[in-house]
Amino acid sequence: MAKVVLRPGESQEQLLKRFRKEVAKSGILSTVRRKRWHVSKSELRRIQKKKAMRRIRRRMAKIQRRGG
Numbered sequence: 001m002a003k004v005v006l007r008p009g010e011s012q013e014q015l016l017k018r019f020r021k022e023v024a025k026s027g028i029l030s031t032v033r034r035k036r037w038h039v040s041k042s043e044l045r046r047i048q049k050k051k052a053m054r055r056i057r058r059r060m061a062k063i064q065r066r067g068g
Contacts, residue, residue, distance in 0.1 A: 002026050 002022040006015055023029060039047070 002028060 002019060004015060004019045004022055
């Protein structure tokens with residue numbers, strides 16, 4: 001759980017900004033979005049495979065642009 005404490009002299013906007021960073025860093029929102037609907041194991045494997053292929057293609061494109 002993300003937790004921030006108000007520092008002396010800190011504005012509410014700065015506190016909110018630190019809180020949002022902490023939430024993003026902890027991965028709470030991505031977990032909530034992922035668990036919003038039930039995803040079967042086969043569907044999860046299919047999604048992970050699709051992400052892996054995309055990652056590989058990006059790496060290959062980056063290597064190509066560098067002239068490798």
